[in-house]
Amino acid sequence: MSNPYEYLYIYYLEGIPSSLDPAIKESTFIGNWEEDGFSFLFFSYPHDDLINEMVAREDHLSLIDKYEMTSDQWHGDKIESYTAGSLVISPPWKIPFVNQRNLTHILLDPGVVFGTGRHQTTEDCLGYMEYLCRKEKISTVVDIGTGTGILALGAAALGCDRVLALDFNLLAVRTTLNNIRLNDFHDRILAIQARGEAFMAVPAQLVVANIHYDVMKILIEAPEFVEKPWLILSGLLKSEADKVCERLKEKSVTLVERISPDGVWNTLLVQGRSVPTI
Template sequence: MNPYDMLYIYYFDGVPFVEEGEQNNETYLGTWVEEQIAFLFFSVSADDTIDGILKKNKGINLIEKYEMTGEQWHGDKIEPYYVNDLCIYPPWNKPFENDAAFKGIMLDPGVVFGTGRHQTTEDCLYLIHRLCTRDKINSILDIGTGTGLLSLGAAALGCKHVMACDFNLLAVKTTLNNIRLNKFDDRILAFQARGEQIMGIPCDLLVANIHYDVMRYMIESPFLLEKKWFILSGLLNSEAKKVLTSLSQKNVHIIERRCPDGIWNTILGKPLT
């Protein structure tokens, strides 16, 4: 059964404190914090709970309430799909049983925006698949992990040491849940941090599917040149041009620029030694 058939979303000006009892309520799905605003998600209408939160959080205002399906929130259907021999599917809809032709990845998107079907996510997963099946990739740093899909894909493809980072706490919690669902606790470490502050972590492959505002600082880090490979994604055409211009001034080789939809760009490269 899809637990996200219907979402009740409460939009706050300010970040309310949600008590432990409210967090343990099975209808509470999480809080998405963005700067000085927050969205609280429930699987049923929670007006009484919200009234209590407002009374306990002085100075916090409820701006609006939304009711929508999970598919409306995510902007896509939550259903199985394939990237090469990887099959990504929600916990309530497994499309196969013990099929050796596919590596299954169970992905519960929670209420973190996106089902993994965004062009940049699929392009990153495609390139991770290529590198992990053709080269020896022992360690990956996944910055802006979101639901953790790229890290899960790397682990499913045999990578032993995967670090999944996101600055958004709800994204980290969602990734942790997906790590447990796929029994990758021994391969993936998920944690909260700013991407530009952890560039120094050693790894064979750096993957960053993030906003350009963060990317532009990361590519100036000297630690980029210490990676064996890098995948940079989440870039519109004008942003990709700026990134490529900056990288042209460094000792790196751009192997591929993917932009199949003509809008979103993903760059594969490696430092020259």
Template sequence: MSPDTVLSIYYIEGIVPRSARLHMETFIGNWVEDDFSFLFFTAPARKEVEDICAGLPYLKLLDEFEMTYEQWQGGSIEPVRIGRFLLNPPWIKATPVENEIALTLDSGVVFGNGTHPTTRACLEAIDIACTGGKVQTMLDLGCGTGILALAASRLGCSKAVAVDYNLLACKTALSNVHLNKLKQNIVVVNGRAEQCTGKPTDLLVANIHYEVMKELIRTDGFLRQKWFILSGLLHSEEKKVSDYLATLPVVIVKRWNEDNIWHTILGITREE
């Protein structure tokens, strides 16, 4: 998707089911948030959307918007440098300097191009955890664009599972896996994060809502993960998570605190 692509966005009350017939070439995807749907197209599609709503009485078209892709993402999209990582949009290929790791990241209409404080902290934490090549397996829970799984794979992780409950996020992550030629390393799964900790891995990363996080750290499988990175936490949420972690056999290695708003925790589990 280029910066000047014009998006037609339809805001709908209710969840548009996957069975709805939206197979036209201009359809990008459906972003579901709570009990609302945002349908994205690269051309006006009001009639098609109205037809879907007419056939499903619980759906109601609330509003529609038209803007460029750049406007949707909040401004000009340029290469981003975070620690050793260079994140290039598909239409710009900045040259990495010595020891830099270049990734191609197409966010599509999903947020997660590397500029959010929690994403930056997670990338730094992944770099620490992967030092020495001991991280060979990874769980990226709430993967969004797949950026964290991509980063770990470039640092030597041979098998990563990227999970998101939002189907559009999964499609975006899968596209980025292919863009970076990492399909042998990363599997993208559409599912619930708290149901994916059953098998042990070297690294669990969860940059995710607190309501999911609090259930995740209470699963039996959480302590089967060697390293863990917990992010996306506001101040009060971080305190609750830290208080619970204090009751577990874990060691906190490092914390990130961005303006006392966004918090990230890097830790390791230890055997009793």
């Protein structure tokens, strides 16, 4: 199997298309990333005519730019297999032969969504998840801002029974659903398009949030958030992590550990108000 996204043609639009013409959906269309009133339409083959027709038809749309690049360039790194603790994470078109009883394989097709798993924050979250799962039985997990679903997949692979994967971006949720299918985790992971703060009341032993600080500072104000037994918080620069730590201290929760292996990104392991078993 070869990489289906080996080369990308990306159309950057101001505005959100009202609907996609059937001709676009039937073409080599990969997906549409929508955010803050802008759209990125991804194709595996150029479709200038289709895009120009759509922009001409919908007055609120305008084409800002067009990009041609490899998927490696889009993701900022090669999409390759790697090991994180006891997990081997591989794209479905490049599965290594690793015959070791103590390793668990995860297939991850990132599509065009950021999150191949190689970012420092992702590896740190996976490391803390494995630490907790080795210490006690973690049955229920909420993954906020799931992206490609890598942390939800990791939770399921580590033995968690019920994982709720949330992302407000529809393309991210669709990508996660595809990865759930690839790993046959339908019975363990539920992926939903939603904002994390809307699901804070959902019972869970562990909440993982690898997200922007602007979202994090809203989440930590939810009363139910700090009631969870365990929190893994990441995606934070030093000054942002300082603010989160200070606010958590005011809420009387315990910072178990704070790490920043690369000196840039910070990840926090937090014990909430509900007392865990270890």
